[in-house]
Amino acid sequence: MMMPKYETVVIGGGAMGLGVAYNLMRRGREAHVLEGDYLNAGSTGRNVGVLKARNPYAMENGNEDLVKLAKEGLRLHANLSSETGINTFHKRSGCLIVAKDEEDLKELEDYHRHFKSLGLDEMQLTPKDIHSKWPYMDPDSIISGFYSRSEANAHPFGVVWAYVECIRKMKGTVEKQNKVTKIEKASDGYKVTAERGEYEAENVVVACAEHSSELTEQLGFKIPMTPMRKEVLISEPVRPFFGPTVERLSTHFQVTQTMRGEIMGTIDWMDPGLDLGQTTSGFLNSFADEIVPIMPVLRNLNIIRQWTGICDRTPDDKPAVGRLDEGLYVTCGYHDYGITVAPIVGRLLAETIASGETTPMLKPFDPLRFG
Numbered sequence: 001m002m003m004p005k006y007e008t009v010v011i012g013g014g015a016m017g018l019g020v021a022y023n024l025m026r027r028g029r030e031a032h033v034l035e036g037d038y039l040n041a042g043s044t045g046r047n048v049g050v051l052k053a054r055n056p057y058a059m060e061n062g063n064e065d066l067v068k069l070a071k072e073g074l075r076l077h078a079n080l081s082s083e084t085g086i087n088t089f090h091k092r093s094g095c096l097i098v099a100k101d102e103e104d105l106k107e108l109e110d111y112h113r114h115f116k117s118l119g120l121d122e123m124q125l126t127p128k129d130i131h132s133k134w135p136y137m138d139p140d141s142i143i144s145g146f147y148s149r150s151e152a153n154a155h156p157f158g159v160v161w162a163y164v165e166c167i168r169k170m171k172g173t174v175e176k177q178n179k180v181t182k183i184e185k186a187s188d189g190y191k192v193t194a195e196r197g198e199y200e201a202e203n204v205v206v207a208c209a210e211h212s213s214e215l216t217e218q219l220g221f222k223i224p225m226t227p228m229r230k231e232v233l234i235s236e237p238v239r240p241f242f243g244p245t246v247e248r249l250s251t252h253f254q255v256t257q258t259m260r261g262e263i264m265g266t267i268d269w270m271d272p273g274l275d276l277g278q279t280t281s282g283f284l285n286s287f288a289d290e291i292v293p294i295m296p297v298l299r300n301l302n303i304i305r306q307w308t309g310i311c312d313r314t315p316d317d318k319p320a321v322g323r324l325d326e327g328l329y330v331t332c333g334y335h336d337y338g339i340t341v342a343p344i345v346g347r348l349l350a351e352t353i354a355s356g357e358t359t360p361m362l363k364p365f366d367p368l369r370f371g
Contacts, residue, residue: 006032008353009192009201011180011215014044015156015339016331017207018163018174019346020353025170027354032172032201034194036179036208039164043209043338044156046276046309048232048264050245050256051077051152051340052095054115054122057317065364066318067118069341072361076343077154086162089155089259094244096130098294099144104250108146111249122148134243141293147244153256156339180208183215189327203327203353210274210312212320212332221324224370225312225333229270231283233306237261246294253290263301265291270308279306311336320367321345322358329353330367 008024010017013035021031039045053074055066081088099105115122125147127139164174175196182193189202206212213223230252242257255265267287270278284303292299314320314333319341321331331349334341348359358366 003191003198003200005200006030007201008032008203008205009034009190009199010205010207011192012042012207012209012212013039013160013174013176014042014207014209015159015163015342016044016209016334016345017205018160018167019342020205020207020331020349021172021174022163022166023346023350024353025167025172027350029350029354030172031167032199033167033174034178034180034192034199035174035176038176039174040157040160043310043312044160046232046307047156047336047339048254048256048266049153049156049339050095050254051154052148052337053120053151053340054095054097054111054148055337056111056249057335057337059114061316062318062364063114064118065361066337067115067120068361069344070337071120072344073341074150074152076347077152077340080154080159080162080343084162084166086158086165088158088162090152091154091259092150092152093242093256094147094149095151095247096125096145096147096244097247097249098142100142100248102143104248105144107249108144112146120148121150122146136241136295136297137246138294138296151245153245154339155258159339159342180215183218185219201327203329205349205353206328206330207332209332209334209338210310212312212330216324216328216330219325219328221328221330221367222370223320223330223332223367224315226272227274228311228313228335229273229275229278229308230266230311230336231270231279231306231308232264232266233284233287233303235263236302236304238263238301248290251286251290253287255291263298274310276308276310279308315370319345319365320370321349321365322352322362322367324367
């Protein structure tokens with residue numbers, strides 16, 4: 001029996017891999033997606049869904065390149081529902097980063113100057129300003145805040161389903177629960193071995209987050225990444241009252257309200273690892289200690305579920321995106337901001353594959369930079 005042959009096989013059915021496949025097919029190219037688990041089982045489905053241009057990583061080491069990607073990602077997210085015809089639950093809710101002490105404030109003031117120099121729409125607010133705009137926030141718990149009205153939220157499940165349905169409408173296929181175990185070079189491209197079969201492809205795109213290097217190393221390309229684990233919680237639905245997402249960078253605190261009314265948030269990092277089954281009571285305590293002084297109205301909130309997700313972090317906090325070899329591409333290493341940039345990376349990497357030339361916006365993220 002002959003192996004099925006495709007122009008491009010995309011390994012990974014999260015927002016990143018699906019975004020590449022979707023954009024290739026919009027260009028009239030063929031793409032076939034292999035997902036090792038059910039849809040939304042990985043990094044995308046475990047994400048909070050906050051979309052930010054103010055990326056705090058890689059400062060003094062190319063942060064402006066990350067911000068450019070994020071700005072374009074925000075722009076494309078705003079139009080993704082109308083473009084695909086599927087509701088991604090996008091909401092331009094804004095984001096407020098708060099300072100609770102002088103150390104917080106100094107860091108945020110430095111970031112503020114940097115982000116303003118890059119053209120971002122951030123404004124500094126006093127505690128009185130914050131309480132006036134959002135009365136549920138206690139002005140005595142914070143000393144300042146930095147607000148961007150253009151930052152947003154989207155439901156990660158909605159983004160995935162938008163891409164999947166469009167790929168299907170364009171006669172593409174997304175195979176679920178068909179984990180890829182091996183990639184080999186072949187005479188006219190690559191042979192991809194998965195649990196339920198073998199495939200030939202002219203091009204292969206590896207887009208499986210922290211597991212990407214396991215596959216690229218088979219062909220001699222190691223991408224150094226640390227699997228950073230992060231716990232997330234969600235509450236019972238409550239009356240919609242939330243304004244912007246609220247963050248505190250020093251504790252990695254982030255909280256938002258979904259369109260159904262649930263409060264969803266995260267704080268701190270766990271030890272690096274791949275165990276998704278571990279959750280802790282300490283996380284709940286830390287989250288409560290952070291949120292209740294800021295928003296006393298939530299002191300009796302009932303939490304209904306918590307889970308753990310993994311963020312794939314490279315040594316320089318920048319993603320690895322682009323060509324590794326003739327016909328071999330990768331997109332991974334997005335820490336906790338992959339959902340923001342998925343639409344623009346999908347478009348740029350599809351353009352790179354179709355044209356054979358790396359687009360300028362992706363050049364700072366060359367996956368071969370690690371040697």
